[in-house]
Amino acid sequence: MERSSSSVNTPSSSPKKHKRTSSVSDSESDISAQEHRNDQAVDEQWVKVDKRRTKKAKKLDAKLDATPPRFLYSNSEILRRKDPVSINDVRDLVLHIIADSPPPSWIRVQNTQSIQKLVVLLIPGLTSTVLSLPPLPTSATENPNLPIPIPLLSDPPPPTPSKPPDLPSSVDSHSEEAAALYGGVPFIARTFSHACPTRAPGDTTRMHSVLNTFFQTPVSGEEKKRRLQERISAERTQKKNPAQYILTTEQMVENDYPVPSYLADVFTKSEGWIETPQATADAEGSQEVYAVDCEMCMTNDGKALTRVCIIDFDSGKVVYDQLVKPPSPITDYLTRYSGITAAALDPVTTTLADVQTHLRTLINPLTILLGHSLESDLRALQLAHPRCIDTALLFHHPRGRPLKPGLAWLTRKWLGRTIQDRGPGGHNPEEDARACMDLLKAKIKNGPGFGEFRADYEPILARIARSYSRNRGSNGARTRTAIVDHGNPGAWHGGSATAPATTVACANDAEVLDGLVGALDSHEFVFGRLMGLADALGWITPKAENVENRNPTGAAETKTENPETSSSSLSPPDCNGNSLFAAVTNLNAHLTALHAALPPRTALLLFSGHSDPRSMSALAARRAEYQGGQNQRHGSQSGSGAAATGMGADGAARWSTADDRALEEAVARARMGLLFVGVKT
Incomplete structure (x- = not known):
């Protein structure tokens, strides 16, 4: 529809209303008359009469057809806005x-x-x-918020x-x-x-x-009331155990988890990947919860595992902590994030395959794995597992989804302690795994609403x-x-x-x-x-490798990729x-x-x-x-950021x-x- 049609938006401070009409098109009248004659031909004793609801629907359709929708800006309202x-x-x-x-x-x-x-x-x-x-x-006497008229093109263009x-x-x-x-x-x-x-x-x-x-x-107010009742009911009926916080298959798919093939056919495992077997109906075994955190480095073939730490949720004991030698030459140890150095990895001979062999003895189909943005750790381990708890989804970001809160921020906010403050020395995976454990324990103790911001958005x-x-x-x-x-x-x-x-x-x-x-x-x-x-x-920033979803500046959010400023499919x-x-x-x-x-x-x-x-x-x-x-x-944090030029050392x-x-x-x-x-x- 070109601009000459009545559908074009036009600004107006007091738009005129269209006159009402109940007329229908000639074609509709002809069809209705023909149907009536056919009914009479079958049996002149009967006359077909439209139901009341059908008549109303026809009148409504006729009214809608006679009054096309339009958009009209209200200049007076826009002028009143700041x-x-x-x-x-x-x-x-x-x-x-x-x-x-x-x-x-x-x-x-x-x-x-x-x-x-x-x-x-x-x-x-x-x-x-x-x-x-x-x-x-830009003049003080003109309002820059008013709609801008678009000049007409030449005809033909x-x-x-x-x-x-x-x-x-x-x-x-x-x-x-x-x-x-x-x-x-x-x-x-x-x-x-x-x-x-x-x-x-x-x-x-x-x-x-x-x-x-x-x-x-x-x-809406009605939805707020419904949510409150739902939360109260859930807190009364749910048992206080970790299993209630296991991610659904849908949540795993939405957050890019490597999903086992028997849950959903959405993830194709490459060579070297392993998958936890499916639990049988009469499956028996322990349902341990293990907190997992991995560190990675950059190699010629992308990110690779360099350390894995696993802690038992009930006992708090470290059950596995191992440095891992990547298969490809390392291009960046990412020490500022991982704490891994060349000296630490030089004597290591353990490979990813060795780690996976040990995981098979530690994990069964009923085991629950816990982590922060756990999909990154599972991808580093090349492991697809069905029962996962993710503190990045268990707790809310203050500004809501799809933003995810950072682990350091969550720990400071809900546990009152500071982690990941070693500066250039990088992070400690045991410290991060214990933070996830304590966050889950706090969630279980205080109920499903703990750590959620009741901003009432949807x-x-x-x-x-x-x-x-x-x-x-x-x-x-x-x-x-x-x-x-x-x-x-x-x-x-x-x-x-x-x-x-x-x-x-x-x-x-x-x-x-x-x-x-x-x-x-x-x-x-x-x-x-x-x-x-x-x-x-x-304007687009090419997609960069995200190092374990961690922000070196300590910002309270993590995302696998910013959909507005980055792209994995667009080239410079x-x-x-x-x-x-x-x-x-x-x-x-x-x-x-x-x-x-x-x-x-x-x-x-x-x-x-x-x-x-x-x-x-x-x-x-x-x-x-x-x-x-x-x-x-x-x-300490710089105050306003307003400082005199030259405060930093040369090169800073x-x-x-x-x-x-x-x-x-x-x-x-x-x-x-x-x-x-x-x-x-």
Whole structure:
């Protein structure tokens, strides 16, 4: 649907209402009359009369057909706001459209009930510069939060060039200016009339996750009451033993565990892997709980095991502590994390196969393994085991899922002691394993609610799953959702037992497009993310090896991979600029193809989330390095980070009050984004 249709969003402070109409189309009238004549021909004694409910449904359908849905920004409400539209506001708009949540004040959705489906796309890199939009006003008399009018394209639009045009020498071939000169994304101007400025979550010195904010929502009062009753009931009935905290198969799959083949056919074991045998119905044996922690180093073939420590949960005794010789040459001992040195490993002859042989004598099908982000330790041991407890999932991060709390932070918060403070000497695996043991003991003693932050948030997928589909003929079925994304969307923001969703893992934007189109017929809410433009602009950090999910700065969160700033499938842009030209061309083609595939009365919502984060990230990394150096020299956390340049020794990171101001400005720029909304009628 082009912009000339009535579905195009337009700002309005007092939108006019459509006149009501109960008329139906001529074709419907003809069909109804023909059916009545046929009935009379069968038996003139009887006349077919529609049931009352059917008549109401027909009238409702006729009303919906006569009043197409529209989006109208409320300028007066936006002017009254102190801040731009937030990602929370975007999320609430989505829930209003698809889950009948209360309407937002800053935008009005006319005839919401007529919207049958909603497609939401996150497209980092879609900036005002790339789209050749007017810059945001900087004058004190103008409001930068108002929707930006998008100029109409020429009719007919210029043809898409087959090769990138020559750029002025002053323009970087991987810049937003180059993307605009390459043609930008004309689909946006053809489809939407306005771009609404947004702001990503964060504060003056940090930008928080756009995805995490979008996919989490406060729960309703009714849901809070239900959760409280559920927690009380669970604490009354559950036995106080470790087995109640064993991960489900679904949790193992979602968190990338090596799952035994008899539990789920989702993990392919390579040569050298072992699997705990399946327990039989009459299986007997001890159900020991063992806390496990492994240390690793980097070799020519990637990460490899260098030490494993196993402690018995009941006795607290170390039952196995062994250094391990990797099979490939070591390139980095990772001493700052592992504590392993070349001198320590030189005399070692024990191999991974030797460790696995010992594990077979120690572990049986009923044994419970305990650890923090235990999937990393199991992968280091090349072991698939069915009964696992993970303190990274047992306890909550203050900001909620999918963030995972760090072990050092959990130990300090819930046990009141400090671990992993040996500085350059690295970590002690026995210390970490004992921390996991004590955290589990505290959980068992205090009940399932211990260590959980009662922020009363829930995934939006859970909220949507409780709503009903508006699709005609759905017979009151629940709303179905699909998440199509790069990497592992099931682990980051996919469904669960309480929020069922179809998740489609993709390697590139072309696969995302295929997944989106494939999900349209069978789902009412579809979310996707297109990363090609941000990658070509150089915004994406290539996926790096994550050393046991540990943060050397002591931050209270761990993740296997940040889905917003890293990618395992995207490669660095090439040096001749063709990648950026291909990116904008492909993005425009993908959006055009997706729009053509949308069924009628499908709402389309696009948002960029944020702007270029590189300057912010570089400054934040330099400040963290400086503060880390200060901690090592003074043994305490640097105060505000505002220090005079030159405090550090030669070669050490430096930080100044001017750097503080530069970081705040970079964060403010990075948090800016754009939102586009419309309906295909």
